[in-house]
Each structure stands twice: as C-alpha cells, then as structure tokens.
Amino acid sequence: MNMTEKTADSPTDGSLADYAKTLPKPEPTVFDYDPITVHGKMAYLAGQIPKRDGGIVFSGLAGEAVSLDEAKSAARLCTEQALAWLNHSAGGLDNVERILRLKCFVAHADGFTQISDIADVASGLLGEVFGAAGRHSRAVLGVKSLPRNSPVLIEMTVALRQPVD
Amino acid sequence: MNMTEKTADSPTDGSLADYAKTLPKPEPTVFDYDPITVHGKMAYLAGQIPKRDGGIVFSGLAGEAVSLDEAKSAARLCTEQALAWLNHSAGGLDNVERILRLKCFVAHADGFTQISDIADVASGLLGEVFGAAGRHSRAVLGVKSLPRNSPVLIEMTVALRQPVD
C-alpha cells in the first residue's frame, strides 16, 4: 500500500511488505510458459485466472454459472495472483514503480452487460494498494471463453523501480 | 500530419499542431483508471471507445444495430480519441516517434466477417496523420461485447520522442 495515500478501505494499515503477506500463494503455470516475465525494468504478467491452492475457484460464464458478485470476486483473486507474482519474482511490491496497463477479459453469457463493473474491482484494488502508482490504462473485453472455463482473466504490464538481478 | 509524406486525403494541409485542433475533446474515464499512461518515452493508451461530448456515439453489435459504415465511423472516432489523448497528455502529436502497436476489437453479430475493414480505418488514419511514423503492427479481434455496448474498441502503444516531465 502506498503509505501516503491510505484510505479507509485500504487492504492493510501497514506497509506493502505487510500487505504482501496477506496475498494468496502465487500459483504456477501448468505448461511451458511463465506466470511473469521480468526483463530490465519491466514485468509482463501472464493472464491470471482465479486460482488458489492449486485449483480454479470460479468457473463458468459470468451471468450464467457465475454471478456478478462471484465474477467480481474472481477479478479480485486474479489481481491478487498478479500481485503475488510481482511480489515473488519482481523484487517485491515495493519495487513496483507504476502499473502501466491492465487488460480484463470476461467470458460471459448472452446479454450480460456488466463487464466494466468486474474490471473496476481490479482497478480499485490496484489504487488501494499502490495509490497513484496503481493508476493504469485499461481495456475490458467480453470474450467467448477463457482457459479452464474461467469467467475472468487479467493481464498487467508493470514498470519496476530497479531491474531484478 | 507528417509534412514530408502528405497525401491528397490527408486530414489537414497544415502541421500536426493544426490537425490536433480539429480533434474531438479527449473524453475522461469514469472509474479509477487513466485514459493514457505515459512512462518514460512510452505511452500506453487505454481502450478507446467512440465517445464524444460525454456520451457514446455508437452502440450495439456491428452487423446488427450498427452498420458496417457506422462501425467504420466508430473506429475513426476511437482513433481520434486516442490522438486527442496523445496530444493532451503525451507532449503533443509532434512528440509521437512511432505508433508501435494497434489493437482493434470489434463486437459483432453472428456471421459478420468485415472486422479487418473496420480496423483499416484506424490504420489508414494513422498513416495519414503521421506518415511512416504511423505505421504499426496490428491485431484485429472479433469479440462478444465491449464496454458500454460499444461496437469497437481501439488500443495503442506509442513510442515518444521525449519523456513528458
């Protein structure tokens, strides 16, 4: 969390390092690619789906098997996975200089119109955690399907303060 | 406009600064994210939808509520919004060194097959405005839905000549 921009609903009242301890364990990928690529002062996150403890927590289409509230929870978990990987592989959350770009893909039923509300959960969490450094450009896309039948997938591009090794 | 590569159908006969005056007002975002993130010599545009004067001008699926011609107009307006934000927040259009990448997402009806024709409007406009600096890599994707029921969303990644502040 950005210490100078705390708000009442900030995830923690402590430091970014303290907040990082509350994150879920970063979940590995299951094939020949990486959950995050760090190169110079940039980090490229893979598309994060709502995984925890080795399994996917939400599956199905938003507006069908997955309610709006569940899809929002999924977006939060995707974002937490991204943060967990940044913490693990990009020099810790304190090394985040700026969240540059966020993409939120939502797999949804016909007629579902609340994809931006789902992305707002991700954008809001990044603002709570990083303050101004968490503000980002964003695109939200309603798609047909996502890996493992996930309702939400979130991808981020992040600028770092210092290269990692 | 690139003064050395003017064509008969260039948006203006004058400078990039003159052209910028003809652009629509850049439309703000409605949640906790930014329409453009500028970092070092890079600008990351948020997904632009066809907004003008605070409202969305086209809504519905291409090939259904939105005709091909209207979807092309939407793509033009999305591109103009991106240019308006570059002009406003990235040091002016003269500070654009290269349009690196464009993504065009089209929400369309079943059986609609002209998504590339819609993206061509965006690519063509960038070439008219910037000449060789406007040439970019591109991906065009047909999706299920877009924010605010927009038929088109355009995202760009841009290299700048100089950092902004």
Place this chain on the structure above:
Amino acid sequence: MNMTEKTADSPTDGSLADYAKTLPKPEPTVFDYDPITVHGKMAYLAGQIPKRDGGIVFSGLAGEAVSLDEAKSAARLCTEQALAWLNHSAGGLDNVERILRLKCFVAHADGFTQISDIADVASGLLGEVFGAAGRHSRAVLGVKSLPRNSPVLIEMTVALRQPVD
C-alpha cells in the same frame, strides 16, 4: 535453437540460422500496417494468422470446420510466421534476447474447451527454438472471430539483443 538446451524433438540439430532456413516465407500484410514493428531493442509482432504462399491455410472455427489437430497446426504456422518475421526484420533469430509475451486468440465453436492445448503448440515451439530465452508470459483467449476467418491468431512481444539500424 538454443545450442545449450537441445532436446530430442528440437526443430533442427543445427544453429538458429540453420533453423531459420526451414521457416516458411514471411507473408506480407495486405493493408497499411506492418507485420512487425522494431523499435530500439523491442519487436512488436502483428497478430499472425496461418498464412503460407500468399494464402491462409486454415479457416473456420476450431471445433467446427477446423479440428483440434488442425487448429494446433494453425498455431504452429502462426508461430513460424512470427519467427520468419523476426528473422527477416529483427536482425535474425540470434538477435532474440527473450520472448516476453505471447497472446493466442482462438475463434471456436460453442462448447469447445481446448484453447490452451492450441496455445501449448506455440509455447512449446518457442521453448524448442530458443530454450530459456523462449519462455514467456502468456494469455489465451477464446474469441468470436478473427481476420480472414482464421481459427488462430498469435501475437508476440520480443526483446532484442541489439537494435536494428
């Protein structure tokens, strides 16, 4: 191919330059955009579809007109086109420092659930060719349609060892 990480199923037993000779001819784009944008030490590939000898080899939806095996072959050809462009315009395959990010879009029939299996072909090939430098972050998205009715489109972002001119 990374000479230090050869595997039995590596595309060639020789150098990256030898492997490059086995790639299909890079196919040009048909409108006012570029198949690859090289800027500084970065290369941004356009969305590659399965083209060869001026035509598209696979068209239709995965799980409908295009079988899973055909979609996998399409993903391989998309990846080979990307490699052919890197070889042609980015200083040769030896100039690839790291594949930073891969996006795989699959246009598929209702109920098709194997989009990640299709992307695995692309990820696997990059690992075979480049070894550790081919490991990348990845997102896989199931979409409604792709240009020229392609079942697969692959986009990459690549870090280079040296700028190209």
